[in-house]
Amino acid sequence: MNNIFTNAMARNTIYGSVLVILLFFVLTFGTVRTLPERVHHENITPQVVLGKAVWEQNHCVGCHTLLGEGSYYAPELGNVYQRIKHQTNETHAGPFIKAWIEIMPTDAPMRRQMPNFNLSKTELNALLAFLKWFSEINAANWPPNIEG
Amino acid sequence: MLYSSQAVAKPYFIAAIALFVGQILFGLIIGLQYVVGDFLFPILPFNVARMVHTHLLIVWLLLGFMGAAYFIVPEEADKELHSPKLAILLFWVFLIMVVLTLLGYLLVSYATLANLTGNRFWPTMGREYLEQPTISKLVLLIVAIGFVYNIGMTIFQGRKTVINLVLLTGLIGLAVLFLFAFYNPDNVVLGKYYRWWTIHLWFECVWLLIMAALLAFVLMKITGVARELIDKWLYVITAAVLMTGILGTGHHYYWIGTPEYWQWWGSIFSAIEPIPFFVLTVFAFTMVNIRCCEHPNKAATLWALGTAVVAFLGAGVLGFLQALAPINYYTHGTQITSAHAHLAFFGAYAMVVLTMISYAMPMLRGRAAANSHRSQVLEKWSFWLMTVSMTFIALLITTAGTLQVYWQRFVAEPLPFMAVQEKLVVFYWMREVAGLIFLIGLVVYVISFFVGGEDKGETSAGVN
Amino acid sequence: MDQVVQKPAEIPGYTLAITAESLYLLNLLAIPGLAFLILLWLFFKYENSSPLLGACHLRQTFSASIWAGVLLLLVNGVIFAVGGYQTPYTWVIAVLYFTICHTTLVLLGLLGLAKAIAGQSFHYPLIGPTC
Structure with a gap:
């Protein structure tokens, strides 16, 4: 077997990865081109951008997931806007989510606790704008149901 | 040890083990917070403890890789390290960055830390695994560049073996791909897309090249098998890693707003992603089967075989279990993902660093070739305690994840997230117990360094 | 370095041993059924007429493949027949059982392949005959 499959042949198999890298770039090009439409880029307002900063600077992803990415300690928030609308039967989820964030923590014994982040009114509204924009992204029909 | 400059690896290894202990302690805290939700709240909220857990994971593995490279490269290049002083300087820079970042996490709120470190000027914080303040990321990048320069110059001026070149490729890839951590566009989906170029291509591509090189080096030393044969296997593993791992990134692009065609490309390439782990396992066992000589360091042999097998279990099997798009539709972002992450990180990376340290x-x-028999017995005990308990952790959270998928995603009338979590408490408790056993294993591991006895001498191995 | 008495590749039956182990793995991983049929054909053709190493790996993988079929298909069928699709615990038991059982069988195959490449014989614990 040593003579059939030489070291030089083994080394040459590595060049096969060039094709894979090229394909990766092509698929990336396609992704970057279609993303503006899929995420409704025109809806990324300055308020949404601020909301994203609030999201990141309070480390929401340390407990929650956003389209399944993050921590698995607390509920998915990519579709939280629809979920709250669904649960409360209201046309806007905003007031409920804002109140929810503001009354944290619950301090219920043994229960998982969410800290109070002392967000200003502007920050809260921005965070909501961000979550609302995010909930409208075309994510290939994920999550499977409203519970995330 | 052939070259005195290899000694710079020692502080790297010691710091790596110390941070490993820290990682496990914080892992136990978050494991407990899964069931006792208000444990340590509000002093140490879950997100902070988890961030410390993953931050320590990455930095101790990086320290381990750097130490391993400083040990291997001079011996393989057949010359002293280009600059041992730079290596020691970078060690302290890195360690200070790690400790300051940790203090920042623990002492002030994350928002304050973001504010203090000027995140608004160049926002990179607040994304999973990339929580470090921008300035910490910059320091990490500088250390990585200085380290690659040091290693690269040594190889450039010395013997260019296949092990050295694969290792260098992995390390350059590590530094270059980290650049994507600094890109955080307003379009979150685009940010998520490129975040995986750092995270996935680290963990499932370039780190694997590093892992393969470390394993090949240790196997060559302890089995005494001819270098040509080791090289051939290493070539095949490198090709397999690159050809499956790069497009395997696609399995992160199913449901984050990226085009649907990723479901096909991601599934196809994920299906073949276990191949490198296959080859690694067969490689490790074949080399031990055809060894020419008996190396006195039995513990290192055990770690080397163990890392191949557990990497196969964690990355190959548990990874494949959820990598196909139709299955991932239900399992994405559940405890099943967490199970895979735990066993894969431990098997592929923690264990290979421990192999190298061993x-x-x-x-x-200053010992001839191996620790005393007593020390090795303890080390082997720690191997089994840690490996078995980590396997149980993975199985328990796979179970929790399967139930989570069923109640939250699969049934006609799904239950809310928290209602499902309450049903899983018993599995989280068992996971915590397995975690405690892991900690015992780790304590035994640390103790094994302080057990004396007579050294094991040199053998005829290590001719290469 | 040259104290190795005999190169593994020169042992009679070396290629057959590797082929048998590869087919066993392919049957579990890539082309179930088809790989087994090829193994079956090899088994009846070469079992009695090939050198020790090849015959041993052939017998081992043939027996282990049959056991793999029983353990994976039959037992999982029984789990679903008894538990039904509608309870979560059937899924938990089936997923765990299949994962653990399949993985163990694959790992044994990897060890067998590593032995075959090294030109040594391998005995599948419990599911392989003595040879």
């Missing part, structure tokens, strides 16, 4: 540390401490 092989190199006796010599770095």
Whole structure:
């Protein structure tokens, strides 16, 4: 077997990865081109951008997931806007989510606790704008149901 | 030890083990917070403890890789390290960055930390695994560049073996791909897309090249098999890693707003992603089967075989279990993902660093080739305690994840997230117990360094 | 370095041993059924007429493949027949059982392949005959 499959042949198999890298770039090009439409880029307002900063600077992803990415300690928030609308039967989820964030923590014994982040009114509204924009992204029909 | 400059690896290894202990302690805290939700709240909220857990994971593995490279490269290049002083300087820079970042996490709120470190000027914080303040990321990048320069110059001026070149490729890839951590566009989906170029291509591509090179080096030393044969296997593993791992990134692009065609490309390439782990396992066992000589360091042999097998279990099997798009539709972002992450990280990376430490540390401490019999017995105990308990952790959270998928995603009338979590409490408790056993294993591991006895001498191995 | 008495590749039956182990793995991983049929054909053709190493790996993988079929298909069928699709615990038991059982069988195959490449014989614990 040593003579059939030489070291030089083994080394040459590595060049096969060039094709894979090229394909990766092509698929990336396609992704970057279609993303503006899929995420409704025109809806990324300055308020949404601020909301994203609030999201990141309070480390929401340390407990929650956003389209399944993050921590698995607390509920998915990519579709939280629809979920709250669904649960409360209201046309806007905003007031409920804002109140929810503001009354944290619950301090219920043994229960998982969410800290109070002392967000200003502007920050809260921005965070909501961000979550609302995010909930409208075309994510290939994920999550499977409203519970995330 | 052939070259005195290899000694710079020692502080790297010691710091790596210390941070490993820290990682496990914080892991136990978050494991407990899964069931006792208000444990340590509000002093140490879950997100902070988890961030410390993953931050320590990454930095101790990086320290381990750097130490391993400083040990291997001079020996393989057949010359002293280009600059041992730079290596020691970078060690302290890195360690200070790690400790300051940790203090920042623990002492002030994350928002304050973001504010203090000027995140608004160049926002990179607040994304999973990339929580470090921008300035910490910059320091990490500088250390990585200085380290690659040091290693690269040594190889450039010395012997260019296949092990050295694969290792260098992995390390350059590590530094270059980290650049994507600094890109955080307003379009979150685009940010998520490129975040995986750092995270996935680290963990499932370039780190694997590093892992393969470390394993090949240790196997060559302890089995005494001819270098040509080791090289051939290493070539095949490198090709397999690159050809499956790069497009395997696609399995992160199913449901984050990226085009649907990723479901096909991601599934196809994920289906073949276990191949490199296959080859690694067969490689490790074949080399031990055809060994020419008996190396006195039995513990290192055990770690080397163990890392191949557990990497196969964690990355190959548990990874494949959820990598196909139709299955991932239900399992994405559940405890099943967490199970895979735990066993894969431990098997592929933690264990390969421990393999390297097990092989190199006796010599770095001035022993001939291996620790005393008593010390090795303890080390082997720690191997089994940690490996078995981590396997149980993975199985328990796979169970929790399967139930989570069923109640939250699969049934006609799904339950809310928290209602499902309450049903899983018993599995989280068992996971915590397995975690405690892991900690015992780790304590035994640390103790094994302080057990004396007579050294094991040199053998005829290590001719290469 | 040259104290190795005999190169593994020169042992009679070396290629057959590797082929048998590869087919066993392919049957579990890539082309179930088809790989087994090829193994079956090899088994009846070469079992009695090939050198020790090849015959041993052939017998081992043939027996282990049959056991793999029983353990994976039959037992999982029984789990679903008894538990039904509608309870979560059937899924938990089936997923765990299949994962653990399949993985163990694959790992044994990897060890067998590593032995075959090294030109040594391998005995599948419990599911392989003595040879």
